[in-house]
Amino acid sequence: MSYWLLKSEPSCFSIEDLAKRKAQTELWDGVRNYQARNFMRQMKIGDLAFFYHSNTQIPAVVGVVKIVREAYPDPTQFNVADPHFDPKSHPANPRWSCVDVQLVEILKNPISLAAMKNNEALSDFALVQKGCRLSVMPVSQTQWQTILSMQGASGG
DNA sequence: GCCAACGTTGGC
DNA sequence: GCCAACGTTGGC
Numbered sequence: 544m545s546y547w548l549l550k551s552e553p554s555c556f557s558i559e560d561l562a563k564r565k566a567q568t569e570l571w572d573g574v575r576n577y578q579a580r581n582f583m584r585q586m587k588i589g590d591l592a593f594f595y596h597s598n599t600q601i602p603a604v605v606g607v608v609k610i611v612r613e614a615y616p617d618p619t620q621f622n623v624a625d626p627h628f629d630p631k632s633h634p635a636n637p638r639w640s641c642v643d644v645q646l647v648e649i650l651k652n653p654i655s656l657a658a659m660k661n662n663e664a665l666s667d668f669a670l671v672q673k674g675c676r677l678s679v680m681p682v683s684q685t686q687w688q689t690i691l692s693m694q695g696a697s698g699g
Numbered sequence: 700g701c702c703a704a705c706g707t708t709g710g711c
Numbered sequence: 712g713c714c715a716a717c718g719t720t721g722g723c
Binding site: 577 | 703704705
């Protein structure tokens with residue numbers, strides 16, 4: 544099983560929004576980046592992912608979700624009314640994928656980007672690299688455990 | 700709100 | 712296939 548990180552702007556879709564969904568499950572749609580899409584296609588049922596809030600006052604890992612449905616065509620790419628509509632994607636050969644995620648837990652103590660940047664054990668983690676704009680990325684088992692162990696740490 | 704970094708597009 | 716222009720991301 545693998546570990547991942549999923550970015551979302553909380554003003555768009557927050558972990559609290561996920562908690563309110565039926566069965567606390569939602570499709571992770573709207574990804575329009577090939578690298579991110581390719582990572583999503585590698586996801587297996589039961590994989591775990593961090594839910595990360597980006598573009599907000601304190602960017603942070605705020606929870607854990609699990610993959611409950613593997614990659615399938617993202618319906619928003621065919622919806623003209625949807626902001627993620629892609630006129631170049633043909634239903635016979637869909638360009639974009641989504642997965643379904645279910646909430647596992649909301650962290651009582653979110654782990655901020657600043658704290659992760661300060662942790663030398665995470666220096667290779669894609670999220671802390673300068674200019675990282677990837678919205679879906681892999682997390683190694685070591686990185687996963689390092690980040691989880693930072694819960695409740697005092698400084699930062 | 701600013702702006703650096705990045706991915707995509709399209710002319711050539 | 713190059714690369715300048717453009718749009719987007721996301722930290723600050």
